[in-house]
Amino acid sequence: MDRRDFLKVTGVGLGSLLLPAMHGRVIAAEALVSKIDVATKKKFADIALNAAKSSGASYCDVRIGRYLRQFVITREDKVQNVVNTESTGIGIRVIANGTWGFAATSDLRPDAIASAAKEAVAIAKANSKIQAKPVELAPVKGVGEVSWSTPIVKNSMEVPIKDKVDLLLGVNAAAMQAGASFINSILFLVNEQKYFASTDGSYIDQDVHRIWAPMQVTAVDKQTGKFRIRAGLSAPRGMGFEYLDGRKEDKVELPGGAIVYRDSYDMKEDAIAAAKQAKEKLTATSVKPGKYDLMLDPSHLWLTIHESVGHPLELDRVLGYEANYAGTSFATLDKWREKFRYGSDKVTIVADKTQPGSLGAVGYDDEGVKTQKWDLIRDGVLVNYQVIRDQAHILGLKESQGCCYADSWSSVQFQRMANVSLQPGKDKLSPADMIKDIENGIYIVGDGSFSIDQQRYNAQFGGQLFYEIKNGKVTQPLEDVAYQMRTPEFWNSCVQVCDADDYRLGGSFFDGKGQPGQVSAVSHGSSTARFNGANVINTARSLG
Amino acid sequence: MSIYTEEQAKAILEKAIKASKADQCTATLNGQVGGNIRYALNSVSTSGRISDCDLAVEVAFGKRIGTATINSFDDASIEAVVRRAEELARLAPENPEFVPAIEKQAYKPSTTFVEKTAAITPEYRAGVAAACIEPCRKDKLVAAGFFTDNRAFSAIANSKGNFGYQQTTAMDFTCTVRTDDGRGSGWVARNLADVSGFDARSEIQTAIRKAKGSADAKALEPGKYTVIMEPHASAGLISFMMFGFDARQADEGRSFLSKKGGGNRVGEKLFDERVTMYADPWDAEAAVLPWDNDGLARERTPIVTKGRIDYLQYSRYWAQKQGKKAIGQPGNLIMVGGDKSTMDLVKGTRKGILVTRTWYIRMVDPQTVLLTGLTRDGTFYIEDGEIKYPIKNFRFNESPAIMLNNIEEIGKPVRVADDESPFVMMIPPLKIRDFTFTSLSDAV
Secondary structure (H helix, E strand, O other), rough: OOOHHHHHHOOOOOOOOHHHHOOOOOOOHHHOOOOOOOOHHHHHHHHHHHHHHHOOOOOOEEEEEEEEEEEEEEOOOOEEEEEEEEEEEEEEEEEOOOEEEEEEEOOOOOOHHHHHHHHHHHHHHHHHHHOOOOOOOOOOOOEEEEEOOOOOOOOHHHHHHHHHHHHHHHHHHHHHHHHOEEEEEEEEEEEEEEEEEOOEEEEEEEEEEEEOOOOEEEEEEOOOOOOEEEEEEOOOOOOOOOHHHOHHHHEEEOOOOOOOEOOOHHHHHEEEEEEEEHHHHHOOEOOOOEEEEEOOOOHHHHHHHHHHHHOOOOOHHHHOOOOOOOOOOOHHHHHHOOOOOOOOOOOOOEEEEEOOOOOOOEOHHHOOOEOOEEEEOOEEEOOOOOOOOOOOOHOOOOOOOOOOOOOOOOOOOEEEEOEEEOOOOOOOOHHHHHHHHOEEEEEEEEEEEEEEEOOOOEEEEEEEEEEEOOOEEEEEEEEEEEEEEEHHHHOOOOOEOOHHOOOOEEEEEEEEEOOOEEEEEEEEOOOOEEEEEEEEEOOOOOOO | OOOOOOOHHHHHHHHHHOOOOOOEEEEEEEEEEEEHHHHOOEEEEEEEEEEEEEEEEEEOOOOOEEEEEEOOOOHHHHHHHHHHHHHHHHHHOOOOOOOOOOOOOOOOOOOOOOHHHHHHOOOHHHHHHHHHHHHHHHHHHHEEEEEEEEEEEEEEEOOOOEEEEEEEEEEOOOOEEEEOOOOEEEEEEOOOOOOHHHHHHHHOOOHHHHHOOOOOOOOOOOOOOEEOOOOOHHHHHHHHHHHHEEEEEEOEEEEEEHOOOOOOOOEEEEOOOOOOOEEEOOOOOOOOOOOOOOOOOOOOOOEEEOOOOOOEEHHHHHHHHOOOOOOOOOEEEEEEEOOOHHHHHHOOOOEEEEEOOEEEEEEEOOOOOOOEEEEOEEEEEEEOOOOEEEOOOOEEEEOOHHHHEOOOOOEOOOEEEEEOOOEEEEOOEEEEEEEEEEEEOOOO
């Protein structure tokens, strides 16, 4: 999430009129469960396709989107805000004179749709005058009329607001009772009702659901003036409200005592643990800077994968299309051609737009390409990138990998990250087994501070919980820990990855990219992994 | 239609307020027409035009609040949006932190609208792209940039008789120029209310100069250095620090402005005495709307005076609870400086580092506002008042609260905007001693 939006949502004392502007217009809760019928959407799409073709477009795609979001925002014993938003409209993208053009409108009357299609063609023709090379689009076979839905058990939008409020206030009360000074807890619920049609002959109706339940628990010691925050250990998921069932079989106790979660989350249990751990953090030993072997839990490692593998292997960044903002990539095409050793032979990383329960899972991407799974790094060697239709030819691919996404009907779709995940180790290995061989290490659970340069070489990561490992055992909690890394050295220092029993998903609900900025949601899975000889710094400072 | 006149906006808002049967009603109408052009690899990649207008209605029955918005403004739509807000309010739990709608405010207009900016055309935007691309193509350089402009209006009214209307314009330009071998990179940014002060042909030369000048960078050891920070470079750190200026967070003990034992540090001298910052909606170069998101009138507000903390941001609820007067929350941040340019500061530096841009700044420890981030797109070694050679980028771990105590010299403020900051800012170039770089980056 871009920091400004996050602060808007979680900020203290913000006017409630401010929030809706971020995500569309505010609607009643009942409207969250309604849909536009498919026949109507097909009718709108055909109007746009026909208008674009008759204006001279050689290709056109149409996205009719209804983007629904619900936020329930609480602190301690108060509901700060409940907001339902809807944004509905049509985005029309065309190729004319070999150049892209785009126009969008929230006005779904036939004339307005046709007029937007013509405007897109006019923009394409105007821009073609300064276009260096014509767009080269990898072919896609039309699929006719098809549909896809996130396989949810419980539609979050159908759960009454009262139940959601009761859940969060119950979580907050439990944290306060366990000694928290403050707690902020939130439910973010998303339903994207997306209809895609193109001149290739596809009419694709998709119903995508996502859920996130973040919290921050703060412990304050007024005497010393010290405060510490422990964020929740949940993952945002491509699931329904069943993610909050907190099933026993989804709980995992780690060496050191922290509880983490697989495919469902016990928010109240985690809030109680967070309250206790936030208090412990106030007096935990401050880390001695130096070289350590790191043992990184999947609740932490997802973010390192996201920043140091997911982003640098986006082909638009590699080529320079994001140079002015998000940046380029160290993982250049010449490295790919020369079979660059990205990591050790323990490191196999896949991109996967089909993984059930993940944030990035869809049936078809936002240019009508059926989603798939492919290797990015195989046994440590860079083998592929993430591409969309107008980039596939650059890698000599015959088809797109299906990585195209727009965060709204009004945004231009472009290349976004697939779920990018580290594959589990092939040998039987649990976190408890892994720890036995570590003489001088730090075990990190949960994601914290993160920052990486514009070519994805130099990164720094914090975490939520840090444990000292001495001679094969967890000895004590630590604080003020961050590690600095250089991407290829870091992944080449990976000596062990736990087996598939330990595999869990983490992810980002609001990954930012592009100008104007767009967000996307993406998951990253891994098992616990060990990285030798990392550079750990101490982040404690004194303001006097 | 997205831009309404004052009379039209007032008529729509009054209809909404009149339609409400709730104890109180606040309505806002915001419309904008914006355009943008994006280019990369010396070619236009996307361009677009965004037009939108929204009516938001917030009503309250007792302490129960409901909010709804709509983007059509006929009588039936206005009636429908008010009914929907009332329906949500009846369903909502009582908000224990409820505060009544604001009283009638006296808004003193600020100069936020410039006709020339409002009149920017698609041809003008294409011209900006061409002005950046052409010199780069000729010089084995690669341009990637973004130009965006916006004309908007904001109107607010409530059932206590409050009303405000004002139009705004803005433009923002950024461009990165890289050498075609990828060894050099330079950046330029301009944010202005009045486009007549903008000339892409001259601005692009800054990025070209930095791109050419930053190739073949040498590696210096990480450590503490005297740095000259261009206004954009320090703005990222300073604006991040402002998120710690929330009164409630400070009073609750979870801000760097919390006081040991309870309370906050307003009145304490925390920075070098040359540090003075204030907000002023009527500033000639960085004017903003004369009201905040709640509709409270903004005032000229001292934030830091000679290093002393003068201001914390109070929400209306927290102000009421603490017995303070709630004033409009700042929309801009103006740091007082002198007359010297960045290059003047370089001239007076025996040994140091020129940082032209900072990147990916994130909070490491909110207790001390320790931030980490990197330098980018042109970092240079200074010796005896001259830029000697380009150096590799660094990662820093530094707190702006410490940085503002290590001031050596302050230059002339310029208008900057940062996509991660809510403020329009006037920030001077700064010369700072003992700035902490913790590692090297190979990124160009």
